[in-house]
Amino acid sequence: MRAVRSGSIHMLPGIRTLPTLVAQIAAIAVISSLLALAPASAQTSSQATITFEGGGFGHGVGMSQYGAYGRALAGQTHDQILSFYYEGSTLTDVEAFSDATTNFSVADDVDVRIDIKSRVAVSPPNDQAGSWEIDVYGGQTLIGTSQNSVDSRWDGSRWVAVTNVGGTDVDLCSGQPACAGSTLEFVMSGDERVVMEEFRHGPNFGHFRGGRMILHPAAVPGPKGTTTTLCGSGVDFCVIHGDLDLQTYLYGLAEVPSSWPKEALKAQAVAGRSYAVSRILSRNASSSWQAPFDVYSTTQDQYYTGWEKWLDCTPTPRWCQAVDETNDQVATYNGGIVETYYSASNGGATAEPPDVWAGGTTRPYLKAKADPYDSFANNPYRVRDFTYTIEQVSRWLNSYTPPAGIDPNQLKVGTLQKVIINTGPSGRVTFAEVILVGTERTTRVENRIVNGQVVAGPYGFRFFYALQKGCEAEQAAGAQISCLESTNFRVKGFTDVPPGVYYYEPVHWMDNNDITNGVDGGTAFAPDRDITRAEAATFLWRFMGSPTPQSNNSFHDVPGGLWYTSAVSWMEENGITTGTSDTTFSPMNTITRGQMAAFLWRLAGRQVIASSQEYRDVTPDRYFYNSVAWMELHGITTGTSDTTFSPDDELTRGQIATFIWRLAGVPQAFDGSVTRPNLMRVAR
Secondary structure, eight states: OOSSOOSOTTSOTTOOOOOOHHHHHHHTTTSOOOSOOSSGGGTTSTTOEEEEEEOOBSOOBSEEHHHHHHHHHTTOOHHHHHHHHTTTOEEEEGGGGOOSSOOTTSSSOEEEEEEEESEEEEEOOGGGTTTOOEEEEETTEEEEEESSOEEEEEOSSBEEEEEEETTEEEETTTTOGGGBSSOEEEEOOTTOEEEEESSTTSOEEEEEESSEEEEEETTSOOTTSSOOGGGOSTTOEEEEEEEEOHHHHHHTBOSSOTTSOHHHHHHHHHHHHHHHHHHHHHHHHOTTOOOSOSEESSTTSOOBOBHHHHGGGSSSTHHHHHHHHTTTEEEEETTEEOOOOEESBOTTBOBOHHHHSTTOOOOTTOOOOBOGGGGOTTOTTSSEEEEEEHHHHHHHHHHOOOOTTSOTTTTOOSSEEEEEEEOOTTOBOTTSEEEEEESSOEEEEEEEEETTEEEEEEOTHHHHHHHHHHHHHHHHTTOOOOOOOSSBEEEOOOTTOOTTSTTHHHHHHHHHTTSOOOBTTTTBOOTTSBOBHHHHHHHHHHHTTOOOOSSOOOOTTSOTTSTTHHHHHHHHHTTSOOOSSSSOOOTTSBOBHHHHHHHHHHHTTOOOOOOOOOOTTOOTTSTTHHHHHHHHHTTSOOOSSSSOOOTTSBOBHHHHHHHHHHHHTOGGGSOTTSOOOTTOSSOO
C-alpha cells in the first residue's frame, strides 16, 4: 500500500523524483486536488470530505498475524508463511544457539518479568486449596514450606514472608539470614500452579504454572553482579516467572487465539520462539543489560500470561500442539537467529525497521512489500476507509499543539485543501514527507524531539497523531466515528473516480496493488480514456506479479528498454498475444473489447465451455467467441446491453479495471494448469 504516486503508466521505470517543497508549492496551483472531496465545487464547505484508506494494527515489521491467518486459509504451510515474512530464512534446531549463559537444551533457562511490585502474595488456586504446598527459598536456601498464601514484602534489606500456620500468621523469614540481601523464590513442582495477588485475598494479577516465582529486589545484584533500574527502586522488586524451558514459556504466550488455523499457530510458535531466543542471546551478550530476567511479559517483548494460556492445552489443545509440533524450530538467516518481529496486522504491506523506528537498522530478511493476504475478510484491521469532513480534519490540525521546541503553528493551515504524502513501499507515514496545503498557509510536517533535542527531518507521524487524537476526542464526546489505528494510510482516491461509479472499487483495488499508478502525476485515473495495447499488457503483467520474461519478443515495434517491453515479451512467450501481425504488436493502438476478452481468456488458461451467451454481436466465427462466452459464464462481463458485447468498441480504462478486478474474484475462472496470481481477491 502506498501514498501519493509519482508518474503514470507512461513514466520510464525507476524514475521517481521527490520535488522540493518550493517546487511542490509552486505546482499546487496547477495540479488536481489530492483529496477525496465531495462535492468538488465546495471544497471548503462543512460538507466536503476527505477519505483516508488505511489499515493495520502495530508496526508492520515482519510477520502480520492476521496475514499468517489469511495465508494459512489459502493453504500455505508454516514454513512458507515464515519465508514470506522473513525473506530468505530457514528453520533450524534451537539447541545450536546455546551460549555460555543460556543452554536451550535444558529446562531452566527462560526468566520472564511479570511486573514490579512492593508487596505480593503467592496463593493456591481454588481447585488446589487443601492439597497445595509450595517450597519457599531465600536465595538458594530452603526456609520453609507453606500450604497457604504467602504474603511477601521487601523492607529495604530483608524479606518479610507471612503465611498462616495452624491459624496463626508466621513470618517464614524471621531469624533467617538467607532472607537478607537475596531473592525470595517459590518453587513449583510438576503441575503445581500459583495465583499471584496484590496481597492475601487481594486482586489477582497473574496465574502461573511450572518453574518458580522469583521476587528480585531492586537493590539486589543480578546475574552480572550489578543492580538494575528495571526492577524499580527502594522497596520495589521484580516479580519473575523463571527457570522455564522454551516450550513451557511458549505454552504461556497469548499472542493469537487457539481457534486459528493450525499452520498460522505453528508460524506464530516459531516466530515466538525465535524472538525469545534472539532477545536472550543479544541481552546475554550486552554489558548494558544488567536485569535479572530475560524477557518482558508484555508487548515490550511478547504477551505472556502463563497458566491462563495453558488452559488452552486441555480442552482445546491446538496452541500447545502447534508449540509441540514445531519443537526447537527457530528461523535463521545465514546461520544467525532472525529477529522475528511481528504485529497484529500490517494493513496490506510489510515495513522495514527504518520505516517505523528512528534509527531502525535494516535487516536483509525484513523487506517492505505488498501483503495481500493481510486483508482477508476476518481481519478487523484490514484496509478500509476512514472518511471525515474537511471541517473536522482542519479543526483537529488547527487545535493540535506540537511538543516544546517545534513550531507551535506547524499544523495550523486554516481550512485544509490538499494533503501530499510521499512514502516508500510500506505506505507508513511515520518518517514520510507530509505537506499540508490550507487556505492560510502551506506547511511541511517535520522535526521531532528526542531527549529534549530537536532532530531535523520529515516526521509524518505528527500528522497521524493529530488526526488520531482529534478523532478520539470526538469519539469520547459521543461521535460515531472510526479512528485511524496505524500509520499505514494514504489519502484515498483518484480525483476522477468518485464513489458510486461502477469502476470505483476496481480502480482503487488496482491502485492499492500497484497495478496502476494513475495518470497526470498520479492524481487521476482517466477512466473514460481509451486504453492502449501497451497499457493493457502492462496491467495484465502487473496483475500476474510482473514476472520476468525468459526471452525477447519478436515484435519490431517493441524494442528493449521500454516501460512495456517486459510485459509484451512475457505475454508473447505465454501465448497470451500473437501480435497484430507476425512482426508487430502495435503498442500504441487502442485495444478493443474483443481483443481484451481474448487476452484475459488466454491468461486464465483457455477454458473451453459450452456457450450460453446471448450476445448477438459475438458469433462463432469470431476469434473471441470462446473468450466472451467464458467471461459471461464467470461474471467477468455483463455486456454493453442484454444482447450486445460490442467487441469492436475501444476499451476504456474503467472497463479494463473492472474486467481484471472481477477476474481476481473468480478463482474457478482459471484453468487448473495455471498458477493463480497472488493478487487474487479470493483465495479459493
